[in-house]
Amino acid sequence: KAGVTQTPRYLIKTRGQQVTLSCSPISGHRSVSWYQQTPGQGLQFLFEYFSETQRNKGNFPGRFSGRQFSNSRSEMNVSTLELGDSALYLCASSFAGSGNTIYFGEGSWLTVV
Amino acid sequence: AQKVTQAQTEISVVEKEDVTLDCVYETRDTTYYLFWYKQPPSGELVFLIRRNSFDEQNEISGRYSWNFQKSTSSFNFTITASQVVDSAVYFCALSSSYNTDKLIFGTGTRLQVFP
Numbered sequence: 480k481a482g483v484t485q486t487p488r489y490l491i492k493t494r495g496q497q498v499t500l501s502c503s504p505i506s507g508h509r510s511v512s513w514y515q516q517t518p519g520q521g522l523q524f525l526f527e528y529f530s531e532t533q534r535n536k537g538n539f540p541g542r543f544s545g546r547q548f549s550n551s552r553s554e555m556n557v558s559t560l561e562l563g564d565s566a567l568y569l570c571a572s573s574f575a576g577s578g579n580t581i582y583f584g585e586g587s588w589l590t591v592v
Numbered sequence: 593a594q595k596v597t598q599a600q601t602e603i604s605v606v607e608k609e610d611v612t613l614d615c616v617y618e619t620r621d622t623t624y625y626l627f628w629y630k631q632p633p634s635g636e637l638v639f640l641i642r643r644n645s646f647d648e649q650n651e652i653s654g655r656y657s658w659n660f661q662k663s664t665s666s667f668n669f670t671i672t673a674s675q676v677v678d679s680a681v682y683f684c685a686l687s688s689s690y691n692t693d694k695l696i697f698g699t700g701t702r703l704q705v706f707p
Contacts, residue, residue, distance in 0.1 A: 505699060510693050522683065522697040535694050567635050573693055583637035584631070 481506065483584035485570050487580045491590045497558040498546050500587045504572030510534075511553040512581070513545060516567040525568075529575050561579055596686050599697035604675050604692065606706050613669045613701045615684030616697045622646075623689035630634045631681045631700070643667065685688075694704045 485564040492498050504511050512527035512535075524537040528547035545555040551572075557564055568585045573579040595618040596703050605611045617626065627641040641651065642669045649668045651658045671678055685695040 511693075512693050512694075521699050522685075522695075524694050524696075527693045529693075535691060535696075569635075569637060571637075571693075571695075575693065579689075579692060580639055580642050581627070581695060582639055585636040587633060588635065 483570055483572050483582055485568075485584040485587050487587060488585065489588045489590075491554050492552055492560050493563060493592060494560055496559060497556060498568075498589060499554055499556045499588075500568055500569030502553045502555075502572075502584060504553070504570075505582055508572035508582075509551050510573045510575035510579075511547055511551060512530055512573075513553070513555050513582075514569045514571065515539075516569060516586070517565070519561075522569075523527045525555065557589075560590050565589060565591045593686065594621075594624075594686055594696045595699035596684050596696055598684055600701045601699070602702040602704070604704045606650060606661050607675060608617065608673050609671050610671065610703075611674050611703065611705075613671075613682050613703065614685075615667045615669065615698060617665050617667065617684070617686045619686060619688065621688045621690075625687045625689075626668050626690065627685040627695065628658065628667075628686070629683045631683060633680075637683065640669075671703075674703075676705050676707055679703060679705045 510529045513525040527535040547553045563576045571583045573581045597616045624645045629637040634704045659668045679701045683700045684698045
């Protein structure tokens with residue numbers, strides 16, 4: 480069974496631009512969450528979507544946004560990119576029940592120059 | 593507030609040695625979930641184990657074993673007879689029963705296994 484798929488895998492953007500990252504969850508999974516990983520801050524929760532609704536949000540500025548589609552696929556967007564947004568962005572999916580296992584994709588490596 | 597501490601930043605061992613990765617957590621919840629993930633250089637977080645707070649049984653899976661002790665708020669991970677392929681960063685994580693899809697991660701332990 481296919482795992483969590485993220486696209487693109489690598490991208491380079493310029494400060495001030497915006498970026499959209501895509502995530503396809505494991506088939507049947509209805510919850511999708513996003514994490515940012517940087518050397519300085521480690522792994523931090525961005526937000527979680529379930530049934531096209533944002534259910535949880537981490538402590539990130541409004542430049543970070545996301546959405547989920549009816550097929551559970553999700554996108555996250557970062558506007559007005561800053562150098563500090565350079566990071567590995569990881570998407571995860573689960574069945575969205577209590578204590579369900581959360582599976583991660585390979586991530587999207589974003590470099591902002 | 594919830595917190596996960598992995599005090600060991602980096603561990604180096606020689607192949608076939610046993611190694612234990614420590615994880616200490618803090619939470620006020622009575623129901624919570626603990627996880628271990630492995631992150632190879634490719635970046636993907638590979639799920640290893642999930643344990644709920646009511647299940648204190650230790651678990652063994654091949655060369656991997658986990659020791660969960662609520663009394664000391666620890667969930668330690670041991671690799672027996674380590675192999676070069678075990679080299680990776682290992683993360684311990686915590687979630688609560690009301691926010692099960694929001695993982696609080698530790699800072700990770702980088703394990704290097706030398707031949």
